[in-house]
Amino acid sequence: MKYEDFIDLKHKPKDEIVALFRIEPAKGFSMKDASSRVASESSCGTWSNLIHAPKRIEKLKAKVFEINGNFVKISYPIELFEEGSLPNLLSGIAGNIFGMKAVKNLRLMDVEFPKEYLKYFRGATFGFKAIKEIFKKKEGPIVASVPKPKVGYTSEEHAKIGYLLWRNGLDCIKDDENLSSQKFNRFEKRVRLLAKYREKAERETGEVKDAFINVTAPTLKEMERRIKLIHDYGFRYFMLDVVVSGFTAVQTATEIAHDFKMAIHGHRAMHAAFTRNEKHGISFLFLAKLMRIAGIDNLHIGTVIGKLEGKKEEVLATKELVTQEEVDEIKNLRLHQKWYHIKPILPVASGGLHPGILPELFDIYGTTNIIIQVGGGIYGHPLGIEAGARAVMQAIEAYKNGISLEEHAKKYKELKVALKVWGRRKPK
Ligand code: CAP
Ligand code: MG
Numbered sequence: 001m002k003y004e005d006f007i008d009l010k011h012k013p014k015d016e017i018v019a020l021f022r023i024e025p026a027k028g029f030s031m032k033d034a035s036s037r038v039a040s041e042s043s044c045g046t047w048s049n050l051i052h053a054p055k056r057i058e059k060l061k062a063k064v065f066e067i068n069g070n071f072v073k074i075s076y077p078i079e080l081f082e083e084g085s086l087p088n089l090l091s092g093i094a095g096n097i098f099g100m101k102a103v104k105n106l107r108l109m110d111v112e113f114p115k116e117y118l119k120y121f122r123g124a125t126f127g128f129k130a131i132k133e134i135f136k137k138k139e140g141p142i143v144a145s146v147p148k149p150k151v152g153y154t155s156e157e158h159a160k161i162g163y164l165l166w167r168n169g170l171d172c173i174k175d176d177e178n179l180s181s182q183k184f185n186r187f188e189k190r191v192r193l194l195a196k197y198r199e200k201a202e203r204e205t206g207e208v209k210d211a212f213i214n215v216t217a218p219t220l221k222e223m224e225r226r227i228k229l230i231h232d233y234g235f236r237y238f239m240l241d242v243v244v245s246g247f248t249a250v251q252t253a254t255e256i257a258h259d260f261k262m263a264i265h266g267h268r269a270m271h272a273a274f275t276r277n278e279k280h281g282i283s284f285l286f287l288a289k290l291m292r293i294a295g296i297d298n299l300h301i302g303t304v305i306g307k308l309e310g311k312k313e314e315v316l317a318t319k320e321l322v323t324q325e326e327v328d329e330i331k332n333l334r335l336h337q338k339w340y341h342i343k344p345i346l347p348v349a350s351g352g353l354h355p356g357i358l359p360e361l362f363d364i365y366g367t368t369n370i371i372i373q374v375g376g377g378i379y380g381h382p383l384g385i386e387a388g389a390r391a392v393m394q395a396i397e398a399y400k401n402g403i404s405l406e407e408h409a410k411k412y413k414e415l416k417v418a419l420k421v422w423g424r425r426k427p428k
Contacts, residue, residue: 001058002049006039007032011065013075018112019093020335021072024105024279035064035072037102042093043080071109071332084120086247086290094282105279110286112335113293122254123342124297126263128323128369130346134236134263135171135208141362141396142346142371144172144212145389148379151178155185159193161385165378166201166209168389174373175214177241177269187213187226195233212239212265212298220252227253231260239265242291242299254295265348265371266296276309284310285318285334292322292345298371300348305360307352307427316364319347323369346371352427353377355395355405355418362399376427383417391418 025034040046043062060080066073082088094108131137147153147161162173173194181187191213198209215226215238223245230238238257242250250266257264274281284301291299301318302310317334321327322345326338347370349361354377361372374392381388391414398408398415409416 001040001045001053001061003033003036003040003045005058006036006043006045006061007064009065009067011063011075013063013065015078015114015116017076017078017081017093017114017117018335019074019076020109020111020332021074022070022105022107022109022279022332023072023103024070026102026104029102031067031070031072032064034100034102035067035074037100038072038097038106039064039074041100042074042095042097043076068332078114078117081117083117084251086251086294090247090290098280105277107278107280108282108286109333110283110289110335112337115338115340118293118340118342121293121342122258122295123292123339124254124263124295124345125257125261126297127343127345129343130237130263130297131369134210139368140346140370141367142172143170143392143396144174144348144371144373145170145378145392146174146176146350146373146375148176148375150176150375151182151185153185155189155193158185158190159197162194162211163197163201164385165389166198166207167204168386169393170389171208172210172212172237174212174265175239176375177214177216177267180214180216181226188229191229191233191235195235198235210235210237212237214239214241214267215253216241216245220249223249223253224256227256227260227262231262235262237263237265237297239267240296241269242266242296243268243270243287247290247294250291250294250296257295257297263297264295265298266291266300268300272309283314285314285321288318288322289337292339293342296345298346298348300350300373303349303351303353303361304364305352305357305426306350312364319365322347344369348373350375354380354422354425354427355391355415356422356424357426358392358395359399359405360424367396367400377418377422380421381414381418382421383414387414387417390414 039062044060062076217223275284302315304312329336350373353374378388394412394415
């Protein structure tokens with residue numbers, strides 16, 4: 001088994017895993033040199049010719065079967081991978097290969113999984129269905145808000161903010177990605193007080209209220225303890241920083257979520273460290289696919305118009321990927337994928353949102369199956385948190401009724417003030 005043995009341009013994959021890579025060979029290497037090395041290193045080969053390898057192992061070889069400019073497709077027999085283990089999958093198809101000297105740049109764009117591989121994953125407990133089954137609503141948007149400043153509030157202050165948001169129409173308060181259990185806002189106390197205020201808000205409004213409380217922790221044991229605590233206090237959701245926690249944590253969390261019948265809000269902090277460079281790393285689209293497979297119910301996927309980077313084409317392709325039963329290939333961007341039993345999940349639009357740009361966001365996303373999250377666009381409102389929350393709800397109401405924000409603002413001073421300070425500005 002040597003590098004050249006990992007190319008077979010006549011191969012037609014059937015029931016195999018197929019990966020789409022963008023490859024830039026390093027100086028002195030042809031496309032065939034570079035791509036065969038990627039196939040070899042990500043499956044069962046190495047730099048030397050493995051002349052003594054048992055014949056049967058050759059069956060586990062990945063094969064470069066299509067080269068199209070810089071885009072290469074490689075097939076992997078599913079036997080290469082442990083059933084139901086994303087960490088094992090990624091150590092292969094997204095492992096050593098990114099550091100190989102033969103590639104100048106390497107980007108894993110997408111991977112198509114066959115039914116036989118997907119059958120070992122359960123997917124989300126609720127996904128889309130959370131809107132009806134948890135929040136008892138006919139349709140979205142589900143509206144959440146993360147207190148700003150991101151960190152620093154005490155547990156009592158944080159929980160009181162939750163109450164102010166809930167009683168002014170929001171569905172959820174969300175922890176920020178860097179809030180877990182710091183001295184100034186310990187996890188246990190936050191959960192206990194949030195539960196107290198949630199019950200009060202639910203009594204007063206007659207609506208279902210919940211919270212995306214961050215269970216990201218130093219160990220899996222502690223993460224599990226935190227999820228259990230949230231569950232014991234009657235929350236239906238918990239939040240996890242899916243990238244920093246890692247794939248083992250994500251899969252552990254999704255198993256617990258199924259056991260407790262809970263849903264997971266997935267925050268993607270740190271993803272841009274490997275998704276942002278268009279030539280190297282892993283696409284966010286593929287990361288989102290992994291999260292749907294693993295069983296995250298809500299996933300941050302970007303806004304296009306907000307403060308964080310994300311090209312419209314990729315955000316839309318990702319939105320479709322996580323919300324449809326089957327998606328077609330988009331050349332050099334996405335592969336075909338059929339989802340079988342794995343539920344569609346809820347995209348979360350967040351980062352730099354405020355009332356003035358919500359119509360533009362809804363034009364892109366629709367309003368039905370979506371979670372929106374507004375932080376600065378509430379806490380920066382000149383009339384305070386409650387007015388900020390109301391302005392957001394007023395903007396949603398205007399959009400749903402086909403009324404312009406300006407027209408609606410004639411009736412509602414909170415919206416009027418929000419438009420005065422931020423207008424239609426796209427924050428950076
Ligand atoms: C938004 C946010 C979210 C980002 C994450 C923040 O706050 O809480 O973490 O949206 O990005 O800290 O930036 P604002 P993404 O509403 O104040 O902007 O959703 O793209 O993963
Ligand atoms: Mg945040």
